[in-house]
Amino acid sequence: MTSSRLFALGALARGGPMHGYQIRQAAQLDRTELWTDVKPGSLYSVLRRMTEEGLVEVVRTEKVGNPPERTVYAITDRGRQELTALRDSALRTVRLLPDPVDLALQCSADLGDAELTAAVAARRQAVADRLAAFEEQYAAGRPDLVGREPWIFEHCLARLRAELSWHDALLDGLSGAAKHDAVQPDAVATDAVKGEPS
Structure with missing residues (x-):
């Protein structure tokens, strides 16, 4: 309000x-x-x-x-x-509103790696689409922007790009965790053969 x-x-x-x-x-x-x-x-x-x-x-x-x-x-x-x-x-005032995705991640222990990765990838695509649309609108409207309006657009674009970057890092992390989980059982079996505690 x-x-x-x-x-x-x-x-x-x-x-x-x-x-x-x-x-x-x-x-x-x-x-x-x-x-x-x-x-x-x-x-x-x-x-x-x-x-x-x-x-x-x-x-x-x-x-x-x-x-x-x-x-x-x-x-x-x-x-x-x-x-x-x-x-x-x-x-x-600096106001970074909480994003519900953070709470959703906190409550996602019951999701499998593939399911969570698919959900994050879909969300990342939505952010990428929004960024592309915003860049298009900025390019089209730029000749008509006056005063400090270009700075407003640049601020929005910077935030969307940061959000996209965070999604990419999260997807990399999920991919790395899935690889780690996939390798881990073999490592446990090898340790057991060597007589080392798992």
Whole structure:
């Protein structure tokens, strides 16, 4: 919810008074869903809550053509203070969200090597596909990116590449463990023949 508030307040501070649909369009145009947890559809409820809190105010309603009447919002002085606080907090905060895959690995003792390897390989492919799609979107949109937007894309790409690298290392580790497990029975048999403890 904080990200949605930050986005909506930032859009109003930059663009002046707007109705909810314009803010939603800005989120879609910025491809916000790709690099934040902001869901464009949630912005309407965020605007209503911020109106109740005095962070934004309704300046008018308008109706042009067939679309329904739209409420136009503007950021208030209190909203600008909130925007500054949210932005500054986001710039200071390092937030690496827990990934459920780590918990799944912790609970995977009942999976065979082949089954776990197949699951991780499928997940790795999903990350690779997402990275490829993101690189494609970045290349296509790059001429239109302004200000610090290229840095945002680069940050997302770096995180996806790191995730892909981790999957590759995990698959190598699983492959090495499977080889070790496959060799181990022979080593135990050899030790037993030599009279050495296994």
